[in-house]
């Protein structure tokens with residue numbers, strides 16, 4: 001129900017009550033909300049010129065040979081492989097000499113901005129460290145049992161595990177632990193790892209990328225240096241820059257746009273909201289669910305993984321093409337925990353961490369036609385190497401980092417880091433396990449664009465024909481193009497702080513310690529309709545947006561960099577290093 005003041009009652013319970021930043025005017029009377037929601041009108045253009053700066057690195061630039069933007073699995077695996085190749089080259093009398101390799105990461109410590117499920121295929125660990133055995137890797141137990149359930153509001157039916165979801169041979173893991181372990185290995189190989197240094201822009205010379213510029217730190221809200229903590233932007237020169245910035249990377253988007261590189265389908269995304277629970281009842285298997293609390297028109301499902309006898313990872317992943325503008329993934333996860341299947345394990349336990357992140361889920365047809373250029377490669381989620389029907393991206397990210405490193409090594413040896421010199425990277429990925437797997441399941445996610453039942457039938461057909469049918473590409477539109485409807489305001493679920501949590505409490509559990517007064521990093525369009533504001537308010541899991549009568553309240557410091565609203569509207573841009581979440585075991 002909408003009150004005369006324009007404030008909504010139901011749903012508010014998941015939102016922060018302490019708005020810190022107002023300002024954007026909305027264009028229409030909130031009392032006459034239209035039924036349909038058009039997002040494109042309110043979306044600002046991607047500020048390409050902000051992310052690609054035609055300037056040489058400054059006189060104090062740090063000279064690097066290769067810079068990896070992002071210290072996730074893709075960037076760190078790439079840096080390790082390159083450092084090992086360079087070491088072997090120098091030990092065998094090669095001509096390359098010592099390489100300066102840098103990894104810049106926006107989190108203040110490695111792992112603090114990484115969130116995943118995770119059940120991990122260990123193939124990339126074996127490839128990167130053939131001399132180590134499985135017990136040496138930062139993985140927890142192998143998957144020994146798994147179950148898939150179709151949920152109704154109060155019941156569940158166990159269904160056969162679809163072939164794409166079989167996890168025999170895979171391991172439960174925490175991506176934070178994986179990243180910290182890879183970071184230590186990288187440093188041991190002499191890689192310069194710089195946590196707390198977000199890359200703000202790429203430096204270019206003509207069509208070549210020649211380095212990066214970091215974000216300044218210690219600025220006041222109006223962008224001025226704020227006392228002695230202020231730190232100016234830093235430039236790093238690089239013969240090759242590798243974009244490993246993860247999902248919905250703005251630098252990758254800008255570079256692809258600048259270069260005019262397209263993909264057959266646009267990229268589409270899902271949002272995953274996840275909680276870690278200390279529990280008293282051990283979970284003995286990997287669990288996935290379909291159905292409730294999602295409508296049949298919404299793509300997604302939940303996961304519940306045992307990290308230890310007393311620790312469970314629980315999450316809900318939902319495609320951002322959902323039709324109801326008032327749908328709220330965080331709210332749905334809270335509701336889901338009351339279901340007997342989950343409640344059995346969570347009752348009497350404690351939620352110890354919370355977080356959220358998007359997943360690029362377009363698959364094969366959404367991968368850009370080339371992922372290399374003059375002085376640049378794109379790896380991991382930034383390139384869209386995720387196979388969503390199996391919910392796998394970590395090993396593809398690592399494999400792509402490794403393949404990029406091998407081509408960069410060859411290019412450096414030949415002193416040709418041009419587009420031609422690096423082209424072997426895209427072709428190596430195209431003939432690797434990454435694109436083979438994505439191709440086999442190329443229409444799997446796309447089949448669900450018209451709903452659950454048709455999707456299940458088509459996915460079954462694809463499975464029995466090994467992906468051969470349907471033969472043709474299923475075309476999709478980008479998530480922002482989809483017109484939504486404002487669904488009914490749902491009954492209020494009042495968080496009890498025990499099993500269910502408000503967005504404000506959830507953000508606290510993410511470990512977010514962003515300064516309250518840093519410059520605004522979210523670029524919001526000028527004409528945000530009340531309907532769009534309503535959708536942003538529900539979509540953002542961290543309570544950053546609130547519709548407030550004719551205004552939009554933006555609690556920017558709450559942002560945990562999940563990038564969900566960036567997909568449909570306001571643009572996310574890098575901010576001061578160390579801002580955002582502080583994940584420990586996600």
Ligand SMILES: Cc1cc2nc3c(=O)[nH]c(=O)nc-3n(C[C@H](O)[C@H](O)[C@H](O)COP(=O)(O)OP(=O)(O)OC[C@H]3O[C@@H](n4cnc5c(N)ncnc54)[C@H](O)[C@@H]3O)c2cc1C
Pocket residue numbers: 069070071072073074075104105106107111113114115116117118119120121175197198199200244245246247249271272273274315317356357358359379380381382385386391392393394395397574
């Ligand atoms: C809810 C959820 C569940 C998932 N479950 C699984 C699973 O069970 N198994 C699986 O294999 N995969 C899973 N995935 C996918 C998997 O997590 C990703 O595919 C994988 O993390 C991609 O690795 P990456 O290195 O490309 O990106 P990321 O892991 O996102 O790392 C990118 C890094 O770059 C940093 N960065 C970003 N921008 C900048 C910048 N401008 N400057 C400096 N640093 C920057 C980020 O802080 C981050 O550390 C899941 C994903 C989600 C969200």
Ligand code: SF4
Pocket residue numbers: 522539540541542543544558559560561562563564565566572
């Ligand atoms: S504002 Fe931040 S936390 Fe909210 S959806 Fe956008 S990126 Fe995620």
